[in-house]
Amino acid sequence: MKKKNNFGFTLAEVLITLGIIGVVAAITIPALISACNKNIVETRLNQTNAIILQAFRRYQADNGDSSMSLDSYDDGDVNGYSWQRSKDFFDEYFGKSFNTTHTYPKGTRFPIYSANGTKYFGNSLGTYAVYNMLNNGTVIGVAKNGNYDGTRIQVILNPQKKKLRVGRDVFELQYMSDGVSGYYAYNPQLRAHYTEDNRKSYIDACKSNVAYPLYAMSSAEFCGFLILQNNFKVPKDYPVKL
Template structure:
């Protein structure tokens, strides 16, 4: 009975108190939600980039086992949809999970694209090296290089003074060494989204907190 008297003595929240509490919760949510969304985008982007780089470089290793060293592969005709298509069909598609290859152009570049099972896409254009653009969400917006599209390059070691025959951040060292200075990399990323993958590569494909482009 004593406990019952105690409960009767308790007062519930007034409507004003409830509204104030809900208001505080709303303000906190409004303050934290953008940060949560941004962190989610960064995590998702990093995960897709890591998967892409790993999958394509692994495909190149398998392709070398069946077709000889990539140093000896025929590059094909430059700026050709047909040559780009053939490269993807022979050296990439057999070793990754994907849909069809399509001859297409991207931002004025002539080439072909391959769509992965997760909806992301890989576009390749053959020049002195292979220009590669990876779109983490396919045809969805914003379709902006440095935000949801990321540029890579694939060069033969002898062409670009590289120590690897695999996909790297977008910079061909044929005439100039790759910038390692952080300030210079950020400057290049702001002026040309192609250069942003240098930042990401040096950060193990994680999106840094001070990444210069808003995702």
């Protein structure tokens, strides 16, 4: 009688194989998720910056104005900010250029936390920002200051989350006029202070559990600056896990 060949796997072999697959998955899946999140951050920030600069330049081309300022008026400003001024600025400079899908009501606040998610920050732009959702799902908050020629932009990548983390879900950029060619996307104060020698202080500020850790600037501004400074690429020493 001919003996049948048995090519089946034993239970031990199956368990070993599954164990190996599990180990490989445990190593590779988090890396893939992190790479995907990194790409989303870089792409969305770059897209948002391009949309904002395009809106500024379009307005300048149509009106011949590079100051991007509003007439001064007293409307209950808080440190030079007010919701009405921000709305007037948005309508004037961005209204025709932005493709928005939703406008948030006055007083909207988002649940913003520190980079590690342990400290509740509230909203660094308070209630004086005007929030709109772009057609790519990104929410931008525009806050116009009346005391100087600056515009703060809060970029929220995952507005649906119940806990938005600085440096991962929330960033801030500031745009100011150079008086010649228009606006550029960085906070001049952060750029003026920045050197390779004090880079660590910027990294620490980005991941800080203090809402305004340095130079009276928010941690979201430092995170945004680190990426912008690297040509909208997440640097190797970026302190926030993506």
